Amino acid sequence: MNFRQLPQVDAVAVPADAFLLDVREDDEWAAGHAEGALHIPIGQVVARFGELTEAVGDDRTVHVVCRVGGRSAQVTQYLIAQGLDAVNVDGGMLAWEAAGRPLVHGPGTRSDAPYVL
Template sequence: MNFAPLPEVQAAAVPSDGFLLDVREDDEWAAGHAEQAVHIPMSELVARFGEVPADQRVHVVCRVGGRSAQVAQYLIAQGLDAVNVDGGMLAWERAGRPLVTDHGGPAVVV
């Protein structure tokens, strides 16, 4: 079987108005996340699939890129335009992209 390579995008290249899907767990999200991100933990994705837009590219991110790669593959299999954010939130932070918290404290990637 031949599999197409998983489409990936560098963290610095994710458009600020793009749909960013963060599939990390609740504690990871709470520590720090991209302001425009939508949080759906990987374990909840199938149940919450309807929250993922089918009419635009979905940029999928986790901590380092493993879980998001699996989610991106799943979304592509469902017919969506999905890409994995290479290097995850650690790459996002290294690229100097902003991080926020819901509680207003300092944001970190855990």
């Protein structure tokens, strides 16, 4: 399966109650992320796969997001190969922010308002 064949969804179309997996790095996550998302940086996805499957439960789609869509496409491809129902969030967190979707930031950030790094 190549990236053009991956299931994708626009950020604006992600359901409010969707399971969202954010695969960005710690500093990107801290600057701004979707509330309720699970954060597992791309380099840790394989090692933390059990944690992900436990968190997602049965019969839920994993919406995978990064900054613009490249890293999340790789993770989406991996998750599908492992038998999970996964979809790439097209345009990533930049599209999420542009669509007016809410953001929160982590503790210790220097900015008053969350933003996409």
